[in-house]
Amino acid sequence: MELDFERCYRAVDSRDQRFDGCFYTAVRTTGIYCRPSCPAVTPKRENVTFYMSAAAAQRGGFRACRRCRPDAAPGSPEWDARADTVGRAMRLIGDGVVDREGVTGLAARLGYTERHLNRMLTAELGAGPLALARAQRAQTARILVETTDLGLAEIAFAAGFGSVRQFNDTMLEVYAQSPSRLRERRPVARGEAGVINLRLAYRAPLHASSLLEFLAARTLPGVDEVDGTTYRRSLILPHGTASVALRPGERWVAATLRLSDVRDLAPAVARCRRLFDLDADPDAVDATLGADPALTDRVRAEPGVRVPRAVDGFEMAVRAVVGQQVSVPGARATLGRIVRGAVDRGFGAGDGLGPSGPAPAPATTNQLTGFPPAEIIAELPDSAFGMPAARRATIRALAGTVADGKLNLEPGADRDDTIARLLEIPGIGPWTAGYVAMRAIGDPDVFLATDLAARRGAAVLGLPDAAKALAVHAERWRPWRSYALIRLWRAA
Structure with a gap:
């Protein structure tokens, strides 16, 4: 996929956070890659190369910026929404499939040969499945190094590396520091075993109360619960069980994970992000829905409404x-x-x-x-x-x-x-x-025209409430009809 250089450079020059995770800026004179919103001085045009993924930037010989942490940016909304093979592959890689089943397992799930899958991912992202999984392993390892007191060898295998040497080499290449130096920079206080505290980035705005209200109305004893501004639930993960507490904030969602097996960190994070729809692009969604006069006031009053998704x-x-x-x-x-x-x-x-x-x-x-x-x-x-x-x-x-x-x-x-x-x-x-x-699958363009609550919400907003007429009107909300449906439910 081709990146528009001028559009990307304007986003970098204005430090536009909406593009974090959509592309990465590599500066040839420093050997560093950043997220678009990095507060550092804007590099000169002639020194910049743009990449579609952190893995591609790493493959190009660049290391992650220590200031803006580009490897921890929100995920690309494109891969979160797309239904094609590349989008599906990115979601599976994020869930740790390559670490557990290898590229062979990933290709089998998608119904392609390993070679063809590698060609597709490299053509669009500049890196194949192994490089993409490696970038994720490095991020997982950094989180464990900086937030737990696990031994470095234990972290290496928990993050999915095949050996301690591979772990050390990768961390040095990606962060220009050894794991032990990373830990020295951020000393870890001993805490409860298996507990990891994280901050999950998202693109603002996030209408947190709508998420919590929706989930609170559907909690089940023993499965999940909402306590004030905190959502808690259990997780069944590939290597064991876990529980998570999610507390939305102004810039990120604070997550406290209790894992029975630290190898499940990456899939646990992926499922939490999916549950709160944290990789969405709220500006793109609200621009489309807000263009409809019937929804304009609602979008203006409640920007950033997400689709509550699922961990299972x-x-x-x-x-x-x-x-x-x-x-x-x-x-x-x-x-x-x-x-x-x-x-x-x-x-x-x-x-x-x-x-x-x-x-x-x-x-x-x-x-x-x-x-x-x-x-x-x-x-x-x-x-x-x-x-x-x-x-x-x-x-x-x-x-x-x-x-x-x-x-x-x-x-x-x-x-x-x-x-x-x-x-x-x-x-x-x-x-x-x-x-x-x-x-469950995260389709952003579903519309349930026969749904009684949706029809009631449509009537409140002055829209047609007959199923066929409402379905016709909803065509103007593509490709974000799932988000429109949530707003109709809220109106009802």
Whole structure:
């Protein structure tokens, strides 16, 4: 992909934070690469090269700026929104797939050969999957070096490096400092084992209250909770369980992670960013929606409204099926019974991944057992569901399809294929499939024209409230109809 030099240089000259993560500025005279908003003196035009990714800049021989920390910039909104192979690959790399399964596993998930996948990523990003994963490993390692008292050898393997030597060489190349020097610069105070405190950057504005209000209305005992301005929830990650507390601030979201295995740091961060939609471009979204007179005042009053997404695609799909044609409180009560039914059968008593001993006591603020995975849901007795037989059969069919690997509900999934497979399950219709695509897979352009709350919100705003007429009007909101839907729900 070609970068417009003039547009990029203007963004750097004005230190425009909206472009952080969209491209990187490398200065040949210093050998450093920065994010566009770096406060350093603007480099001369003739000394600048622009890259699409931090990995490409590193591959070009540049090291990360110590002042603006370009490796910790928000993710590109383009890769977050795109449904093509490159966008899917970037989301999977962010979730740590290359570290766990290698490039072979990544290519297999995407349905391409390793060679062709490498060509596609290099053509668009200037770096292949190994280089992109390496850049992420370096960032993960830096976080662990500066925020934990883990031994450096332990950090090397936790971050995904194959050897301590590879870890040392990479950190020296990317940051121009050895891991031990990085730790000397930022001494670590000993704290609770497994606890990591981070700041998750985003593009302002962020309408945090809308996120917290939406999630608070749908919390489940033992799974998640909202306490004032803090959202807490459990996570089931590739190597174990975790819990996270997220507190939105003016410039970043403060995250406190409690990990049972520090190898899960990168996927945990990726899922938290996804949940709060932190890689969105609110200016682009609000510019499109605000151009509609019916939404202008709402956008002006509440800039930066995000789409609350998900940390677990299967959990979101179950929530969507249960939520069909019932109120939010009703769905919450039914889902609570399902979680309690799983806990009664031993889920969460051990590692959070299945039955292992007696059931724990009822969840409290510090005891979140998580949402049961597909294998557990599929085996629950009828009494655990508390719903009509047809709806119960739909959830079991959904769980079985996910457990068998026939349905992928993660962000790297092919959106069209996932929707088609969802619609093949008896009891799942367009509304449910669309809701899952919006919140679990991250499709920014879903519109549920038949949704009762959306139609009520449309009527409040003076828009047509008949499904067909509303769908026609919503065409002007492309490619951000998911964000328009959230605003209609808020208006209702």
